[in-house]
Amino acid sequence: MWSFKKEKPIDEMQASIPREQLIRNSRTVIIDDEEPDLKQDLEQRGFAVTWSPDMDQNLQRQIEAGLYDLVLLDFGGVGKEMGHEEGLAILRHIKRVCPGVSVLSYTSKSLDATQADFYRLTDGVLSKDTGIAESLEKVEDALRQANSAGSLWKSLLARMDIKPGTEQEVELQKKLWASARNPGKRERFNKYLNSVLDDENTQKAAGVIAGKLLVILASA
The missing domain is CATH 3.40.50.2300 (Response regulator)
Structure with missing residues (x-):
């Protein structure tokens, strides 16, 4: 598993x-x-x-x-x-x-x-x-x-105001990897982003970054 x-x-x-x-x-x-x-x-x-x-x-x-x-x-x-x-x-x-x-x-x-x-x-x-x-x-x-995974990850953390090394970062990684391995969970991940981000522009930016990350992780 x-x-x-x-x-x-x-x-x-x-x-x-x-x-x-x-x-x-x-x-x-x-x-x-x-x-x-x-x-x-x-x-x-x-x-x-x-x-x-x-x-x-x-x-x-x-x-x-x-x-x-x-x-x-x-x-x-x-x-x-x-x-x-x-x-x-x-x-x-x-x-x-x-x-x-x-x-x-x-x-x-x-x-x-x-x-x-x-x-x-x-x-x-x-x-x-x-x-x-x-x-x-x-x-x-x-x-x-x-567009490397590391830079995109840094950008996503900044958009979501998540500090490196925190439990929030670990939880976000889990959700991203799960979505990368199971495309059926990607809609759920997008809803998660929208639920924790209030500003519409920030939601869109985070969605673009996460989308690029998912492409990389899915092929890793």
């Missing part, structure tokens, strides 16, 4: 969704005051990409709702509504609210020591003068990381 105790903890898993699904279903947003050629290059290769000249309230809600897996973030000329730290202000907000979203620094600007946190807090660096082949590789790697 299957036992939860035999399953590997989700936060230790590096598995991700299949590559075809990764490219088809993942979404990237480029936040840059000038629309880059990279957007078209990625779109021509099947990636879903949106460009925004800054982080407005609508984009902020979309990121918080789990619409995007990856953010390519410029430093200068953005973040006007979030304080004087420009791109760093956006980065701090994303990492606080959506810890599972991958963020690559996307700038050619030389930063001084007071701005060094911008590089330290991102998940990687994609220079604007990087060639297309290397850019594609870095974007795909970042999307794979964002």
